[in-house]
Amino acid sequence: MARQRVMVVGGGLAGLSAAMKLAELGIDVDVMSLTPVKRSHSVCAQGGINSCSDQTRQAGDSEWKHFDDTVYGGDFLQHQPPVKEMAYWAPKIINLMDRLGVTFNRTTEGFIDRRRFGGTLYKRTAFAGATTGQQLLYALDEQVRRWEVAGKVRKYEHWDFLGPVLDNHGVCRGCVGQDLVSMEIRAFPADAVLIASGGCGLLYGRSTNSVMCTGSAVSRCFQAGAKYANGEFIQVHPTAVPGADKLRLMSESARGEGGRVWVPRTPQDPRNPRDIPESERYYFLEERYPQYGNLVPRDIATREIFDICINEGLSVEKGRQCVYLDLTHIPRQELDRKLGGILEIYEKFQGVDPRVTPMKIFPAVHYSMGGLWVDYDRTADGGLRSASPTNMVTNLPGLYALGECNYQYHGANRLGANSLLSCIFDGLFAAPGLEVWLSSRATAAAEAPASLFESEVRRQQACQQELIRRPAGGENPYLLHQTLGEVMTKAATVVRRNPQLRDALREVEELAARAKRCALADTGQWTNQNLVFTRALLDMFPLAQTILRGALARDECRGAHYKPEFAMPHLTGETTAQRRAEADAWCTRFDENNRRWLKSTVAVWQPREESVQLSYEDVDTSLIPPRPRLYGLVGAALIEEVWNQRVTAQLARVP
Amino acid sequence: MERRPVAASTDCRPFLARNEFLIRRLHSLTGLIPVGAFMTVHLATNASVLDGPATFQRAVYQIHSLGRLLPVVEWAFIFLPILFHGLLGLVIIRGGMVNTGSYPLIGNIRYVLQRATGVIALVFILCHVFHMHGWFHSELWLERVVEPLGGGRFRPFSAPSTLGAAMQGGLVIPALYAVGLVACVYHLANGLWTMGITWGVWAGPQAQRRANWICGTAGVVLGILALSALYGAMTVDVPRAVEIEDALYEARVTAHKLAPNERKRADAERTGRGGSRVE
Amino acid sequence: MAENHREGEAAKTFDVRILRQAGPGQASYWERHRVSYEPDMNVISVLQKIAAHPRTADGQDVTPVAWDCNCLEEVCGSCTMVINGRVRQACSALVDRLLEQHPDEIELRPASTFPVVRDLVVDRGRLFQALKKVTAWVAVDGYYDRGEGPPQSQEEQEQLYPLSHCMSCGCCLEACPQYARVELTRGVDESPEEFVQRQAETYDRLFLGPHAISQVILFNSHPTGRHMSSLRLDALIAEGGIQLCGNAQNCVAVCPKDIPLTTSIARAGRAATVHALRKWFDV
C-alpha cells in the first residue's frame, strides 16, 4: 500500500496538537491553514486553561468536580463521557504543555500558579500572563516545526480548504484546497481529514474572533453532508471593548484576579468613575450571586448586564450595554504580572490606563458551543475508549472534527478556560484513534482513482469561474456581510424572541439570494482576497440559517440560549408556604422541560432546497443527572432545597 | 521566470563564509587590540609635546629604541591590523544599509556614524601615515616617491621640530587632521560600546546605558588628548625644538646610547635643521 | 483620541496613499484613496473600507488592496506594514493618532525587506526559516504523560515570558539595517520542492535576524531546552549568524511586543563567543 497521510485543516491548538501527536505516532501529516499556523486565532486566547491540581485537590477539588462544573456550566447539554475524559486528562495536558516550555506564571515556590475563572469555586486555571493561548499555540507551533524539519509534517499555509472529497461510499478520501497566493486549486488525497478550523464569529460581523473565523471550512463540510449540532448556542462574552473592526476581549481573568463589575446607582452618572463613592456603586453580580460573585458563568453575567442596562436603564452609556470593570484596587505590579497582555490592549486601543481608571466594557459575540456533530466511543465507566477511530469522527467516515469547530464539550454554555483544554485534548486524544483508522483501511487514498479527485477539483474550478465571470455592478460582498452581522447580532445573541428570529431567518434567506449576485471587484488570478472573502461569505449562510433555525425551534431557556417567553419564573409568593409551592411547581416544570428539550439539535443541509433540516438527539447524562442551574442566586435557595428533597426521595424509592 | 543568482558574493565564499564568525570577532577584537590600544598610546605620546619638545623627543627615543625590530613591530602590530580592520570594515559596510531616514533613532544614527567615521578614519590613516611616516623605510621609495609628494615629513631624531613643521604653514592640514582625529576618536569610543554588546560585556538596557557613559567619557578624554596633540604640534617653536633635539642627540651619542647617525648629520647640514631616519 | 481631532466637522475625510504592486517582479505604484472619517478607526478598518469600495480619490475603480491580518489585537503578527514611514502593526495603528502626526494623509507601504506578494502582503518565509535554523523548540521525549515539567522560579518565568512573546511579525527585521532583502524567483527548470529547498538554503546563509537570536536565548534558558544549547549556538556562529548584527538597535526600538532584543543579542554574543572558543580549544 502507498504511504498513508492525514490532512489536518487548521493550525490552531486543536490542529497542531493533532499534527504533532500524529507525527509522533509515525504518521505523515499535512497541515493546511489560511494563515501561517503561528498566527491562528488561538493566539488571541488570554485567560488560561483549566485543570484541577494538587493544590485545588486539597481544597476539595477533583477531576470529577471539574467535570461537574463543566456540565453544570453547560446546562447539561453535553454528552458526558467526552467531558469526563477531558476533565481527567486535563492535569496531564497542563503537565505536557509545561514540559513543552509554556511559560506559565509561577508561585513564589515555583509551582504553576492558578487563578479562578467563571463557573467554578476553585482556582483551577493555569495561565501565562494574559496571553495563555499565544503561549500554548507557540509551544505547539514549535513542536510542529520540529516535525516539519524531521520531514513528518508538511505545511500548506495560505491555503483555503474548499471541501472534502468523498468516495461513492461516502468515505472521506481527501480534500480540495486553494493556494491563496497563486490561486491554484488542487486535491490532497488523505486517508483521514481532520477539521480543526475553529469558530465562526464572523457570522456576526464584528465579534471577539479573528478575521479568519468565518466558519467556512465547517460550512463546506456541512454542505457536503456532515451534520452540525447545537448551532444556536452562541456565547456572548460579557466583557469586551468595541472597535470599528473588532470587539476586543477583556478576558474573564480580569475578574478572576479580583476585577469587579459595577454600574453607578444613578443612571449615566457623569462623574469620573473614580470619584463615585462605594455607596453609590451597584456591584450587581456580587449582590445577586453572593457565592460566585463576578465569576458566574458567562451566559448569566451577560444576561445580568443586559438586564441592568436595558431593563433597569443603568448603563454607563445611554442606549448601549456598558458597565464598569474595575481593577483599580489591585496593586499595579500584580496587575502587570498577571494581566499585562490585556491591559496593554485596553491601553493601546482605548488610550486609558485601566490600572488607574475602571474599564468601560460591553458584551460581544465570542464563541460557538455548537459545531460539527461528532461521535465518541463510550466505555462502561462512562469515559472514552482510547485509540478508537469512533472518537471525534463526523457522520462521514474519515472526516473528523476537533477543537472549537466540533460541538462536544461545552453544551449550552462554555466555561472560561475550558476551550483551550478541549482543543488540545481533541488533538492528543484523536491521534491514536486515527492510527487505528488508518490501519483498518485496505487501500491508501493516494491509490484511489485519480478521477475522484479530478472531478472535485473541476467542480471547484467551475464554481470559481462562475464567481469570477459574474457581471460587474452586482451586490457588494462586504456590505452584505455587514448586514448579515447586524441581522444575526440583533436576533441571535443574548435575548432571543421568536418573531425576531423569524424575521431574521427571512432576511438571511434574502441576503443569501442577493449574495448569489455578488460581483467581484477583483477577477485576477493572483492573491485574490476578494474572491476568497466572497466565497467565505457565501458559505456563511448555511451556518447562519442553522443557528437561527435551531434558536427558533428551541422554545426554552438553556445556557446561552435565552427566550424570555420561556424563562423559568422567579419565586414571588408572600409566604414561605406559597413560595415552597412555587418552587415545587418550578421543579416539576424543570423536569418536564428537560424531557422535552434536553436534546442536541442536529442539523443537516438539504442541498436541493438550500435549507436546514433539524432533528433532535438524546444526550448521555448518565453520569451526572441534570439539576437546576441557579449558581446560588439570591432568592432561589428554596428551589434548590426542594430539588434536593426530591432527589433524596427518589433515591430512597430506588431499592 | 529565470534562474537568478542569489547574492553576488556567494561564489567566492566558502572560506569567508565558513569563518564568518571568527573573522567578525577578529575584526571586533582588532578594533580594540591592537588598533584602539595603539591609537590611545599614540595620541598620548603626541600630546606629550605640550609638555615641551624634550618630553616628546624622549618619548620618541623610547619607541625607536626598538631599532631594527621597529618595522616588523610597526607592520605586525599596527599597520596590518589597521588594514585588516579597515578593509574588512569596508566589506562589512557593504553588507548593511542606511535607513536613518525612516528610523532616526539614536542607536541607528550611531550605527551609521560608526561606518562613516570608519571610512574617514581609513582615508585619514592612509594619508596620515604617508604624510608623516611614508609607510616603508626604503630610502629609494622615500626619496623618489614619498618626499616629492610631500610625505614622510617626520624624523624620529628630530621629532618635535619635524612634527611642528609638518603641521604649520596653513590651516588646511591641521583642519584635515582635526576631522580625522575626531572621527577616529568617535569610532573608537562608540566601537568600544558596541564591542561590549558584541562580546556580551554589557547586556541589559541599564548596563548598556551605564556603559554608554563610560565609553562616552573615554571618548571625551581621548578627544581632548587628540586635539591637544594637534594643538601642541601646531604651536611647536621649531628653531628652539631643533636646538633641544640636537642637544639630546649629542648627549645620547656621547653616552653611547646611540650610534652616530649619518642621516641625522647630513639632514642637519642640508636643511640647517635636524632630521634623520633611523635604519 | 477621537474627541480632540477637529470635532464637529461634517463628513470629514482623509487620504490614504498606498504603495501597490500587482505581484512579484511587477512595478510598484502609488494609489490614493479617500476615506470618510469615523471614530475609533485603525488602519485595518480603513483597509476594510477601501476593500468594500475600491475606488481611488479621483474616482477610478480599481482592484481592492490586498493585505494580511487576523487577530486585530496585535498578537498574531500578521499585519506588519510600513505606516507613515515606520514599520508597525496595522491593527494597532489608530487613525486618530496617525492623523495627529500627519494631518489628512496616511501612507501605507509593504515591508521592504521581504518580497512583495501583492500590495501590502509580503512573504515572510525567511523569518520562519530562521526559527528552524536555530532549533527553536524544546526537544521533549514525546507527548506521553511524564509528569510535571522541570520546576521554575518566578524569576526565571519572568525572564522567559517576555522572550516567548515574539509573534514573528518581522518589524525588527524591517527596521534592521543589517537585514538585507532577498527575493528569489522559481526557475523554469525548478520544481516547487526544489525551489523551497533553494530558498531555505539561501535564507540560511543570510542574517538570521534578532528575533531568532532572541529565541536562542529563550530556549537556552529553559531547563530542558538548554539541553540543545550547543546546537543553537552552532547556528549562531554559522554563516549568517549573530556576527552580522551591527548593534544599530533599531530592532528593539520597533518591536511591538517590547522584546528585549538587544539584551538577548548581547547575551547570545557572549554565549556564542564562549561556545566558539570551547569548540576550538576544548574538543
Ligand SMILES: Cc1cc2nc3c(=O)[nH]c(=O)nc-3n(C[C@H](O)[C@H](O)[C@H](O)COP(=O)(O)OP(=O)(O)OC[C@H]3O[C@@H](n4cnc5c(N)ncnc54)[C@H](O)[C@@H]3O)c2cc1C
Ligand atoms: C479573544 C478570545 C479569548 C479567548 N480566551 C480563551 C481562554 O482564555 N481560555 C480558553 O479556554 N478559551 C479561550 N478562547 C477560546 C479559544 O481561544 C478558541 O476556542 C480556540 O483557540 C479555538 O482553537 P482551534 O484550534 O479550534 O481553532 P483556531 O485557533 O481558531 O484555528 C483555526 C485554524 O483553522 C484554519 N482555518 C479556518 N478556516 C480554514 C479554511 N477554510 N481553510 C484552511 N484553514 C482554515 C485557520 O487558519 C486556523 O489555523 C478565547 C477566544 C477568543 C476569541
Ligand code: HEM
Ligand atoms: C583608528 C582606528 C580604528 C579603531 C581604533 C577602530 C576601532 C573599532 C572598534 C573598537 C570597533 C568595535 C567593534 C565591535 O563593535 O565589535 C570597530 C568597529 C568597526 N570598525 Fe573600526 N576602528 C578603526 C578603524 C576603522 C577603519 C579604518 C574602518 C574602515 C573603514 C573601520 C570600520 C569599522 C566598522 C565597519 C566597524 C563595525 C563592525 C561591526 O559592527 O561589526 N574601523 N572599530
Ligand code: SF4
Ligand atoms: S541591533 Fe543588530 S539586529 Fe538589531 S537592528 Fe541593529 S543590527 Fe539589526
Ligand code: SF4
Ligand atoms: S522580535 Fe518583536 S519585532 Fe521581531 S518578530 Fe518578534 S515580535 Fe516582531
Ligand code: FES
Ligand atoms: S492583525 Fe494580528 S497583529 Fe495585527
